[in-house]
Amino acid sequence: MNLNNDEYAKRIAVLERKVAREKKARNLAENQLEKYSLEIYETNQSLQKSLAFSKRKQAELAYLGQASIEVASEQSLNELMAQTVSLTGKFADAACGFYLVTDRSEFVDKENVQVWQGDNSWRSDIDFVMQTSQVLPLNQKEPFESWLVSPVDDVTFECKNDYKWITYTNFSLLNNRVAWIVFFSSAEYIDEETLYVLETSRTHLLSGIRKRLTDVKILKRTVQLQDTVSSLEQAKRQLVQSEKMASLGQLAAGVAHEINNPIAFIHSNMQVLQDYLNDYKELDTQIRKYLATDQIFDQAAYDSLCESIEFSYIQEDSELLLNTNLEGLDRVKEIVENLKSFSHAGDQKFSEISLYECVEAALKIAWNSLKYDHQVENNLDVADSIVLGNLGQLQQVFVNLFINSAHAMEGGGQLSISQTLLPDSIIVHVTDCGSGMDQDTVNKLFTPFFTTKPVGVGTGLGLSISYAILEAHSATIEVDSILGKGTTFNITFPLI
Amino acid sequence: MKGIVFVKFNEFVEELWGEEFWDELLDEAELTSEGAYTTVGSYDDQELFSLITLIVEKKSISSKDAQFAFGKWVFKELYNAAPPGVHDFKDVFEFLHAVQDFIHIEVKKLNPDALLPEFEFLSESATQLSFHYQSPRKLCYFCEGLVRGLAEHTEQKVIVTQSECEHEGDKRCVLEVEKI
Numbered sequence: 001m002n003l004n005n006d007e008y009a010k011r012i013a014v015l016e017r018k019v020a021r022e023k024k025a026r027n028l029a030e031n032q033l034e035k036y037s038l039e040i041y042e043t044n045q046s047l048q049k050s051l052a053f054s055k056r057k058q059a060e061l062a063y064l065g066q067a068s069i070e071v072a073s074e075q076s077l078n079e080l081m082a083q084t085v086s087l088t089g090k091f092a093d094a095a096c097g098f099y100l101v102t103d104r105s106e107f108v109d110k111e112n113v114q115v116w117q118g119d120n121s122w123r124s125d126i127d128f129v130m131q132t133s134q135v136l137p138l139n140q141k142e143p144f145e146s147w148l149v150s151p152v153d154d155v156t157f158e159c160k161n162d163y164k165w166i167t168y169t170n171f172s173l174l175n176n177r178v179a180w181i182v183f184f185s186s187a188e189y190i191d192e193e194t195l196y197v198l199e200t201s202r203t204h205l206l207s208g209i210r211k212r213l214t215d216v217k218i219l220k221r222t223v224q225l226q227d228t229v230s231s232l233e234q235a236k237r238q239l240v241q242s243e244k245m246a247s248l249g250q251l252a253a254g255v256a257h258e259i260n261n262p263i264a265f266i267h268s269n270m271q272v273l274q275d276y277l278n279d280y281k282e283l284d285t286q287i288r289k290y291l292a293t294d295q296i297f298d299q300a301a302y303d304s305l306c307e308s309i310e311f312s313y314i315q316e317d318s319e320l321l322l323n324t325n326l327e328g329l330d331r332v333k334e335i336v337e338n339l340k341s342f343s344h345a346g347d348q349k350f351s352e353i354s355l356y357e358c359v360e361a362a363l364k365i366a367w368n369s370l371k372y373d374h375q376v377e378n379n380l381d382v383a384d385s386i387v388l389g390n391l392g393q394l395q396q397v398f399v400n401l402f403i404n405s406a407h408a409m410e411g412g413g414q415l416s417i418s419q420t421l422l423p424d425s426i427i428v429h430v431t432d433c434g435s436g437m438d439q440d441t442v443n444k445l446f447t448p449f450f451t452t453k454p455v456g457v458g459t460g461l462g463l464s465i466s467y468a469i470l471e472a473h474s475a476t477i478e479v480d481s482i483l484g485k486g487t488t489f490n491i492t493f494p495l496i
Numbered sequence: 497m498k499g500i501v502f503v504k505f506n507e508f509v510e511e512l513w514g515e516e517f518w519d520e521l522l523d524e525a526e527l528t529s530e531g532a533y534t535t536v537g538s539y540d541d542q543e544l545f546s547l548i549t550l551i552v553e554k555k556s557i558s559s560k561d562a563q564f565a566f567g568k569w570v571f572k573e574l575y576n577a578a579p580p581g582v583h584d585f586k587d588v589f590e591f592l593h594a595v596q597d598f599i600h601i602e603v604k605k606l607n608p609d610a611l612l613p614e615f616e617f618l619s620e621s622a623t624q625l626s627f628h629y630q631s632p633r634k635l636c637y638f639c640e641g642l643v644r645g646l647a648e649h650t651e652q653k654v655i656v657t658q659s660e661c662e663h664e665g666d667k668r669c670v671l672e673v674e675k676i
Contacts, residue, residue, distance in 0.1 A: 014519040021522075024532035032536040 060197045063091040067201040071208030080212065081179060084205055085116045089183055092194050094118065095163055097183035098129055104176055105138040136168060136180060143172045147198050149190050165190050169202055171209050174216070179209070236468065243465050244396050247403070258335050258368050262328030269321040276318050279309045338364045338395075350473075352496065353394070355385035355428060359417050362398035369403055373412030380419050385426060387493040389473050397466040401430045401489055404462070407453065408434025408487060425492050433486040442479050497541045497633075498610060500577065502533035504570045505544060509551070511569075521550050538609075541633060560637045560663075567641020572649060574642075579606075588647050588654055588673060589625045593617070613639065623675045626659065628668055636661060636669040643673055 003011065070083045081099045089097040098115045101108040113129045114122040135150075147169045163184040170180045286305050290297040306312070338361045359378050363370070370376055405415050413433045420427040437445070437452075444450045446467040470477050474494050481487040509518045522531040527543045552559050575582070579602050585591040596615040603610055613631035620626075629636050640656045647654040655674045660666035 010516075014516050017519055017522075018515060021530065021532045024530065025534040028532060029534035029536050032534070036536075 056193070059091065060193075063087065064197065064201055064204070067204055071204050071211075077173075077209065077212045080205075080208060081181070082114075082116075082122075084201075085181060085183075086120060088181070088198065088201065089116050089118070090120065092167070092183060092185070092198060093187065094167070094183040095186045097181070099179060099181045100129065100133065101173065102138055102178050102180065107133075108177065132166070132182065132184070133180070135166065136182065138180075140170075143170050143178065147195060147202060149195070152184070162186055164188065167195075167198075171206055173209070174213055240393075240396075240465050240469070243462065247396075247400065247462060255335060255339065255365065255368060259332050262331050266325045266328045269325050273318060273321055276314045279311070279314055283309055283311065335364060350388045350390055352386055353389050353391045354382055355387060355394070355419075355426070355493070356380040356382045358389075358391055358394050359398050359428075361391075362395045362402060365395070366399050366402040366406065369406040370415065374406060374409060375414045377414065377416040377418075380417055380428065381421075384421055385419060385428075386496060387426065387473075388496050389493070390469075393469045394473070397469055397491075398430070400462040400466050405430065405432035405434060405487070408432050408436070410434075413486075422495075425494050428491045428493070429488050430491070431486065431488040436483040436485050436487055437479075437481040438483050442481055445479060446477075497539055497544060498535075498607065499533050499537040499539060500535045500574070501570075502529075502539055502544065503535050504573050505547065505566060506531070506533060507573070508566050508569050509547075512565075513555070517554075521547055521554075525550055563635060563637035564641040564644070567635075567638040567643075568645040568648070569641075571642050571645025575646075575649060586650055588643070588650055588652050588675070589620065591646055591650070592625065592627065592643070592673070618670065625673045626670055627673075628670050630668070634662055634669075636663070636671065640671060643671065 066087055067084065070080055070087065073080075075083070085097050085099050088094075095118050096115055098113055100110065100113045107113075110126060110129065113124075113126065115125045115128060116122055147167055149165055149167045152163045152166055163186055165185040165187065166182065167185065167190065168180060168182040170178050172178055283305060287297070287302075290301060295301075356378065359380055363376060363378065402415065409415070409432050416429075416431050418429045418431070420429070441452060446464050450464075467477060470491060476492045478490045478492075479487065480490065506518060509521065518531075525531075525543070525546050527546065529539050529543060533539065548559060548562050551557070551562055555562075578599065581602070582594070582599055585594050592615065596617075600612045603612060611632070613629055613633075613635075616628035616630065618626045618628055629639050636658060640658070643654065643656045647656075653676045655676060657672045657674075658664075658669060659672050660668055660670040662669050
């Protein structure tokens with residue numbers, strides 16, 4: 001390139017300016033880079049801070065979460081306290097810690113107090129616990145409302161360890177007892193943030209303790225209730241039995257009559273039979289006389305003897321009397337058997353029974369109340385009325401209903417027992433054409449001690465007990481009654 | 497505007513008209529930055545427009561041609577400086593979509609304060625693509641040049657025109673790219 005001096009000078013000037021610009025640009029770029037570096041450094045610092053903060057928060061959340069799980073768990077109060085000590089000790093980076101229970105400033109079960117260690121193990125160290133717990137304000141009656149922290153320097157106990165801080169709180173339990181949680185820390189200072197978190201978990205723990213104490217109360221009450229229920233059951237059984245006996249007492253006159261009748265005729269029959277036996281003996285004596293005196297004892301003589309004592313009638317009548325007596329005795333036997341099954345306290349065992357037979361047995365007991373003025377129809381089916389039940393109890397129910405019906409039909413009438421068979425149940429209808437009841441009476445029908453009968457006639461317990469018995473049989477009872485027309489009791493039994 | 501545009505513009509002018517011309521431009525333009533551009537800095541948009549105006553005066557070319565030429569030239573420069581992943585596109589249309597969907601997002605990550613144009617695609621066929629170029633800088637001619645530079649890179653022949661242009665009195669700029 002051929003350039004003259006001016007051109008050279010110009011070229012140099014251009015290049016010099018370019019170099020100056022480049023230099024300036026470079027400085028700018030370097031400054032910018034320094035700025036960037038600083039920004040990166042600062043960003044890094046703040047990121048590290050954020051990370052540490054996040055980690056801290058994460059640990060706090062993990063601690064609070066775990067503490068909540070422990071509080072919400074089913075574990076006992078003791079287990080919860082132990083879990084809380086180890087969990088909190090670990091979170092707060094404590095050197096050791098323990099919990100204990102005091103009763104009016106005296107230790108409860110101090111031999112079993114365990115000391116939690118930083119390595120998450122537990123050891124027995126009564127000396128340590130006794131020594132360190134001296135600094136706790138055990139006489140304080142009101143529980144604290146937060147954690148308390150005090151430096152160990154102020155504490156007048158000899159401790160081999162270089163513990164610097166003691167952190168503690170307490171909770172009131174039942175019966176003036178107080179639970180204490182105590183931690184020792186070797187750290188130079190206690191982090192305020194940690195205390196906030198401990199405070200939160202303390203509130204949690206408090207609610208957990210309250211819940212468990214309430215549970216204990218509820219448990220006690222439940223046991224009491226169960227006791228009450230079983231003594232009520234016992235009382236109910238006794239009541240059922242005594243009502244049965246009471247109605248039996250009322251029935252006694254009728255039943256006695258029922259037994260007395262056959263006994264009376266059996267007795268008179270026996271007297272007649274005794275006479276007949278004497279006649280037999282007389283016949284025997286006469287025959288022997290004949291044979292002793294060598295008189296001719298022929299057919300005519302025998303017939304004459306028989307004639308004299310009406311022997312053929314005696315024979316005929318004896319047979320009749322014996323049969324009547326046997327029948328009478330059978331009746332007595334039956335009545336007594338039914339009474340036995342009725343009055344028997346029995347167990348609560350259920351077996352397959354026929355409602356027909358049950359009704360028949362009940363009718364026999366109530367027979368005296370019905371036989372004079374009433375017609376009775378038992379239309380139950382022998383085979384189709386099989387249910388699972390207690391014969392004696394159901395008999396009691398039916399006796400009750402029949403006696404009531406008899407009372408309702410004072411001037412006589414018809415009592416009919418019929419059934420309706422459904423796919424899975426059977427309804428027994430006990431219908432009378434008696435006086436009927438108004439709605440008010442029907443409403444009170446199954447109320448204990450409610451009776452329309454005169455004083456001394458009814459206990460007022462019959463139907464209420466019947467109701468209880470039927471309930472135990474999963475049976476239901478309903479009443480249809482029209483005043484002046486009659487009443488029908490509908491009892492529905494589940495079929496087997 | 498990012499420093500890289502100024503640095504590349506400097507290179508473009510020096511390559512085309514020499515260092516003396518660039519020196520002359522700076523001397524007359526009296527810019528705040530005094531032309532000491534670095535890629536790590538950001539500079540006033542107006543500096544670029546002042547420089548272009550001076551070139552238009554001195555070289556008697558239109559502003560449109562100046563912008564177009566710079567756009568076409570600078571494409572390969574920017575392409576080489578682009579982050580990895582950009583270099584997989586082999587088609588003009590595909591690349592233009594990628595600018596909107598991918599490249600500008602990457603740019604934003606590195607330069608959160610960067611002001612980038614928006615492409616709104618209006619219609620597309622196998623051979624024709626039309627999109628709405630939106631930028632407060634109104635550098636639609638520069639954009640046309642960039643598309644041409646792109647086509648050179650992908651070794652495709654395209655015609656780039658504007659069916660609507662704000663500089664022609666329209667309400668918006670619509671670029672039409674046709675493969676031939």
